[in-house]
Amino acid sequence: MRQMDLLNRLRKILKMDITGSCFCGQIEYEAELDGTAVSICHCRDCQVFSGSAFRTSGIVPPHRFRFTRGTPKIFEKVADSGAVRRMAFCAECGTHLCSLPAEAEGEAGFVSIRVASSHQFKQLQPVLEFFCCSRVDWLSDLEGATQFDGMFPRSR
Numbered sequence: 001m002r003q004m005d006l007l008n009r010l011r012k013i014l015k016m017d018i019t020g021s022c023f024c025g026q027i028e029y030e031a032e033l034d035g036t037a038v039s040i041c042h043c044r045d046c047q048v049f050s051g052s053a054f055r056t057s058g059i060v061p062p063h064r065f066r067f068t069r070g071t072p073k074i075f076e077k078v079a080d081s082g083a084v085r086r087m088a089f090c091a092e093c094g095t096h097l098c099s100l101p102a103e104a105e106g107e108a109g110f111v112s113i114r115v116a117s118s119h120q121f122k123q124l125q126p127v128l129e130f131f132c133c134s135r136v137d138w139l140s141d142l143e144g145a146t147q148f149d150g151m152f153p154r155s156r
């Protein structure tokens with residue numbers, strides 16, 4: 001019985017259904033999140049877009065994410081690497097909801113959900129820290145997380 005509890009607990013941590021919405025409520029989404037893929041990004045783009053020191057995101061394959069209400073405005077950002085990310089935000093209140101892969105990438109790409117807008121945010125503890133090279137001096141390594149100077153090599 002105890003083992004069963006542990007297994008169920010692990011399953012919950014590894015796979016989690018989340019829902020979220022922008023500040024004004026015009027855009028809503030749902031996703032099946034892999035709990036091990038919650039990360040913090042300290043890159044300059046994330047700092048500027050979030051208006052804060054870092055951004056917290058959950059990565060999912062496109063088929064595990066969908067908007068359930070409203071249509072977000074899309075801003076296409078070109079990274080230094082040349083990769084195109086489609087930044088989705090509410091045209092009304094400005095809340096950033098996620099970044100989407102370029103249309104051509106399809107299922108080969110990924111959706112990066114800005115999980116601060118998720119109703120389950122408190123349960124989503126980051127396990128990875130990206131772009132620690134541009135992390136602000138007043139933050140140190142997050143306990144229990146793995147740090148990277150840049151981003152994962154894109155192995156998908």
Ligand SMILES: [Zn+2]
Nearest residue numbers: 022024090093
């Ligand atoms: Zn809104």
